[in-house]
Amino acid sequence: MAEPAAAAAASYPATRKRLTEQRKSRLTAYLFISPFFVLFGIFGLYPILFTIYLSFYKWDALGPMRYVGFKNYELITSDPTFWISFSNTLIMGIMGTVPQIIVALLVAVMLNSALNKYKNIFRILFFMPNITSIVAVALVFSTMFGNNGMVNWLLNSLGLDSVPFNSGWWGVKIAISTMVMWRWMGYNAIIFLSGLQSIPTDIYEAARIDGASRSQQMLYITLPLLRPFILFVTLVSTIGALQLFTEPYVFLGQSGSGSTRQEGVTMVTYLYDEAFKNGFFGTAAATAVLLLIATIMFSLLNMLLSSRMGGERGGSKA
Amino acid sequence: MSRFKTWGVMLLSVMMVISLAACSGGSSGNNEGSSEGTNGEQQGSSNEGASTENVELSFWSLGTTNYEELAKEYTKEHPNITFKFQNTSDQTAHHANLTTALSAGSGAPDIFMLEIAFIERFINAQDKFYNLYDLGAKDVQGDYLDWKWKQATSVDGSFQLGLPTDVAPTVVYYRTDLAEAAGLPTDPQEFSAAINTWDKFAEVGKQFKDKTGKPFADLTDLVYNGLRDQSPNQIYFSKEDGSFIGDSNPQVKKAYDFTVKGIQEGWIGNWVLWSPEWNKAMNDGEFGVLLGPAWMAGTIRNAEDSSGKWQIAQMPEGAGNWGGSFLTLPKEGKHSKEAYEFISWLVNKENQLKSFKVSGLFPSIPAVYDDPAFKSEQDEFFSGQIIAEAYAEAAKSVQPVYYGPLHDQTDTIIKNALKNVLEKKADPAAEWEGAMKQIKTLVDRS
Numbered sequence: 094m095a096e097p098a099a100a101a102a103a104s105y106p107a108t109r110k111r112l113t114e115q116r117k118s119r120l121t122a123y124l125f126i127s128p129f130f131v132l133f134g135i136f137g138l139y140p141i142l143f144t145i146y147l148s149f150y151k152w153d154a155l156g157p158m159r160y161v162g163f164k165n166y167e168l169i170t171s172d173p174t175f176w177i178s179f180s181n182t183l184i185m186g187i188m189g190t191v192p193q194i195i196v197a198l199l200v201a202v203m204l205n206s207a208l209n210k211y212k213n214i215f216r217i218l219f220f221m222p223n224i225t226s227i228v229a230v231a232l233v234f235s236t237m238f239g240n241n242g243m244v245n246w247l248l249n250s251l252g253l254d255s256v257p258f259n260s261g262w263w264g265v266k267i268a269i270s271t272m273v274m275w276r277w278m279g280y281n282a283i284i285f286l287s288g289l290q291s292i293p294t295d296i297y298e299a300a301r302i303d304g305a306s307r308s309q310q311m312l313y314i315t316l317p318l319l320r321p322f323i324l325f326v327t328l329v330s331t332i333g334a335l336q337l338f339t340e341p342y343v344f345l346g347q348s349g350s351g352s353t354r355q356e357g358v359t360m361v362t363y364l365y366d367e368a369f370k371n372g373f374f375g376t377a378a379a380t381a382v383l384l385l386i387a388t389i390m391f392s393l394l395n396m397l398l399s400s401r402m403g404g405e406r407g408g409s410k411a
Numbered sequence: 412m413s414r415f416k417t418w419g420v421m422l423l424s425v426m427m428v429i430s431l432a433a434c435s436g437g438s439s440g441n442n443e444g445s446s447e448g449t450n451g452e453q454q455g456s457s458n459e460g461a462s463t464e465n466v467e468l469s470f471w472s473l474g475t476t477n478y479e480e481l482a483k484e485y486t487k488e489h490p491n492i493t494f495k496f497q498n499t500s501d502q503t504a505h506h507a508n509l510t511t512a513l514s515a516g517s518g519a520p521d522i523f524m525l526e527i528a529f530i531e532r533f534i535n536a537q538d539k540f541y542n543l544y545d546l547g548a549k550d551v552q553g554d555y556l557d558w559k560w561k562q563a564t565s566v567d568g569s570f571q572l573g574l575p576t577d578v579a580p581t582v583v584y585y586r587t588d589l590a591e592a593a594g595l596p597t598d599p600q601e602f603s604a605a606i607n608t609w610d611k612f613a614e615v616g617k618q619f620k621d622k623t624g625k626p627f628a629d630l631t632d633l634v635y636n637g638l639r640d641q642s643p644n645q646i647y648f649s650k651e652d653g654s655f656i657g658d659s660n661p662q663v664k665k666a667y668d669f670t671v672k673g674i675q676e677g678w679i680g681n682w683v684l685w686s687p688e689w690n691k692a693m694n695d696g697e698f699g700v701l702l703g704p705a706w707m708a709g710t711i712r713n714a715e716d717s718s719g720k721w722q723i724a725q726m727p728e729g730a731g732n733w734g735g736s737f738l739t740l741p742k743e744g745k746h747s748k749e750a751y752e753f754i755s756w757l758v759n760k761e762n763q764l765k766s767f768k769v770s771g772l773f774p775s776i777p778a779v780y781d782d783p784a785f786k787s788e789q790d791e792f793f794s795g796q797i798i799a800e801a802y803a804e805a806a807k808s809v810q811p812v813y814y815g816p817l818h819d820q821t822d823t824i825i826k827n828a829l830k831n832v833l834e835k836k837a838d839p840a841a842e843w844e845g846a847m848k849q850i851k852t853l854v855d856r857s
Contacts (some may be wrong), residue, residue: 154514155536168856174849236687240834257834259683260827352823355849369507371820372532373856 148378165379175380177355178363179387185266185341185359186334189273194326197278201285202315216286219279230272231343238268238344265345265356272340277333281326288322289315324399331395335388336361360384466746468753469495469520473505473736475709476524476576477769481762485753492749502526513539513741521744522754525573525737527562531816533739534565534572541740543571546751554760558811559775563737566650573737574758577772579704580805581640581731583724584711587794589699593622599796603724609638609669612727616678619699626680629689629698631670631829634679637702638666639822640731640812647822647850648815655854657821658847670829671839681833690714702726704733705773705802708793718792723801730805732812735775773802780806817857824849 112120148165150158169175204215222230237243238258245255258264292315300310316323338361345354352370353362364384368377472478482494497520499505506529512518513536525533533540548571552560555575563573583606587597595615596602606612616627628634639646642662649656657663673679680698682689692698694714701707711721738754740747756762763774764785779785780803789795828842 153532154510155533155539172852172856174852232687239686239688240681240683241688241692260830260834352820354827366820367856369503369510371817371853371856372510376856 144378144381147375148382149375151373151375153372154374161375165375166383169376169379169383174355174358175363178358178360181266181357182335182337182359185270185273185337186331188266188270189277189337190327190330190334193274193278194281194323194330196274197281197326198285198319198323200278200282201289202311204282204286205289216283219282221279222276223280225276227276227339228343230276231340234268234272234275235344238264238271259345260354260356262356265341265354269337269340269344269357272344273334273337276340277330281330284326285319285322288319292318324395328392328395328399331391332388335384335391338362338365360387463491465491465493466749467493467495468522468744468746468750469497470522471505471509471520471524472496472498473502473524473526474500475770476772477766478757480769481757481765482753485756492753502528506532509533509741512743517743519741519743521740521746521750523739523741524576525563525739527732527735527737528814528819530563530572530737531814531818534563534570537565537570537572539742540572541742541744541747541751542569543574543740543751544569546740546747547755548574548751551755551759554776554778556775556777556806556809558732558809559735561811563739573739574754575775576736576738576758577706577763577766578775578806578809579706579732579734579773580802580809581637581702581704581726581733582801582805583726584701584703584707584721585724586696586699586717586720587722588720589619589623589625589696593619593699595619597722599722599724599801602722606724606727609727613669613672613676613678616673616699617676620676620678623699625698627678627699628673629680629692629701630682630684631674631679631833632684632826633702634673635666635670635826635829636731636733637726638669639663640733641729642666642812643810645813645815647818648813650813653815655821655850657825657850663825664843667825667829667839667843671832674829674833679833693717696720705805706734706771708798709771712792719794721793722796723793723798725801725805729808729810732809767799773806777803777807817853820853821850824853 147158149160149162151161151165152158200219204212204219235242239245240255240257240259242258244258248255256264256267258268296314296318297310300314305313337359341353341357341359342362342365345357352358352366358366360380361384364377364380367373367380470478470482476498479494479496479498482496486493505524506526509519509523509525510532512520551574552571556578559575559578560571563575564571583603585602590597590602595618596605606615619625619627639662642660644650645656646660646663647655647657670679680692682692682698690710690713693701693711694716696717701711703710711717738758740750740754744750758775760774760776760779760782763772763776764779764782766772767774767779767785774780774785780799786797786799786803788797788799790798824846828837828846831837831842832839
């Protein structure tokens with residue numbers, strides 16, 4: 094908090110005869126940047142620290158807090174649902190991210206080369222899903238993936254059996270991953286597009302003169318030069334995938350139920366249910382701490398991989 | 412001098428940031444429609460004993476009610492009392508906001524509308540609420556349905572958390588056109604008689620399916636609820652010590668097995684509650700009956716094409732209750748006396764009648780049921796039936812039941828097991844075992 098600094102500033106004239114110019118300018122600078130740190134301290138740092146503190150207590154938010162040591166962590170790690178939520182998060186992360194990035198890349202290449210005339214319109218169209226309310230999106234998709242919804246009707250008319258999208262182990266994941274894909278594909282395509290536009294055209298011209306085919310150009314020019322963009326998108330998508338919440342929460346919570354179904358429970362929905370539906374704030378805090386550790390680990394892994402692949406400067410040697 | 416000025420400005424700005432940050436942690440949500448007291452009509456408060464200082468009461472209400480209009484009327488009679496409303500339909504957020512406000516020790520409203528599903532969570536936090544028995548609730552206790560009143564009373568009977576708003580007795584909504592097609596009686600009395608036990612209900616369900624090719628009941632949850640709510644005194648958790656008894660309560664198993672039977676015999680549909688296609692099925696007459704509470708009529712009315720094709724019959728073997736709220740007074744409020752006077756007025760006999768007429772909230776004061784204005788109105792949507800009578804009959808057979816703080820979650824786990832049996836053709840016995848295991852890990856964490 095900034096009070097010490099402010100108090101010190103106020104008492105300086107009394108204790109010291111003179112504030113040196115350097116000191117004064119430093120203090121002024123600190124005062125100018127203090128609003129951010131004050132706000133961050135109250136709304137960012139303090140909750141984080143309190144969460145870690147809370148994870149060692151048993152608390153229902155109304156009664157007194159009781160110290161229980163590591164019991165919350167034991168309870169969480171011995172709850173099969175927690176591990177299901179962990180694996181669900183990873184599976185849906187992969188299902189929603191990998192195909193999405195491939196499609197986004199193809200869309201970006203298409204936008205970059207073919208549709209010169211309507212480029213802006215397509216950009217807007219692809220970006221629209223990202224700024225649509227997720228709740229509305231989840232509701233629309235719920236009707237499509239309902240037991241008697243459009244997707245099953247389509248499957249039936251093709252002579253296939255209905256898929257239980259509301260309760261099937263894969264059905265739920267397919268439905269949720271589809272929503273994630275639909276939402277983020279355009280966003281990532283726009284990022285790739287800006288990456289593509291930063292590649293000088295003379296490289297392609299040289300390749301064409303040397304007789305490189307389209308697919309060779311893609312493999313040997315586009316992909317290597319896009320590497321930093323691909324790494325960035327992967328990192329952001331990974332962190333986003335770990336925090337998946339709204340889609341499963343709304344998609345599986347249509348009946349106003351007391352908890353999210355196991356097939357679609359993610360780490361954040363597990364945490365949310367634990368705190369705000371069950372009223373177990375201690376175990377919820379413990380879950381949050383574990384989620385923090387997982388996120389840090391994945392981010393480190395990502396950074397390690399990207400530094401291996403030379404993510405900081407995408408092969409500018411060409 | 413100028414140097415001090417600069418410092419002063421700096422200090423001031425820092426202070427402002429801090430105080431702003433401190434303020435914004437308070438009540439969340441947007442205060443829509445704060446009803447400003449119109450002091451235009453000075454009527455002079457006619458009731459003695461009421462204070463005359465100006466008081467603004469904040470009121471968090473839930474769902475569709477006519478309480479804002481009633482509050483305006485109250486302000487006309489008591490010009491010194493005004494209201495600030497915050498309304499939402501999101502139950503989870505509504506109660507989570509209160510939890511946050513109570514644990515922070517600031518930001519709670521003077522009056523909070525508490526839904527029955529959440530009441531067990533707050534009933535033990537007696538230091539956070541006013542005991543309405545201390546404010547004179549004993550005098551009005553006799554006016555309300557006994558089972559309803561007791562839902563908001565502590566186990567030892569000394570603490571009254573809230574005043575009852577509405578009740579939601581469950582009934583059978585059935586399609587007369589489809590009943591006729593299946594060779595069933597269409598008259599409510601006769602239809603009720605034809606399904607007055609669960610065994611008969613199952614037989615009728617089979618017959619209906621064979622004749623019409625459509626499922627008799629719409630979905631597993633509501634059929635399960637029908638039997639679950641007939642469990643005497645307690646369902647999943649013991650009234651005495653709050654321990655889990657769902658695995659040994661015969662009625663729970665009976666409800667589960669009966670629903671499984673319905674799935675296996677094919678007379679329960681696979682719609683999902685509240686989903687758009689469920690609403691569509693209601694509209695198009697895709698199923699025969701819907702077991703639901705009084706407020707479900709509002710949902711059915713949205714299916715406009717089905718107007719005039721519904722009637723209301725009684726549940727087999729007795730009604731249950733699903734929903735309804737209480738008006739509570741959090742301790743953070745400074746004006747408990749004025750607030751109590753207002754809420755006891757808000758849910759009195761004539762206002763409950765108004766709430767039923769305007770918002771379909773079924774009264775919790777049995778004296779209203781005999782009111783000619785209440786029981787004479789024919790409802791066109793329900794084929795001219797006097798629906799108030801049907802609900803009143805159901806309301807009288809409801810028994811008080813203890814839920815426990817984890818009722819909702821426990822219930823969801825069992826219903827998910829039933830959905831697995833229906834949608835994934837899972838083995839019912841294995842699903843039951845799995846559900847019980849899941850519930851036990853949940854209970855261990857509490």
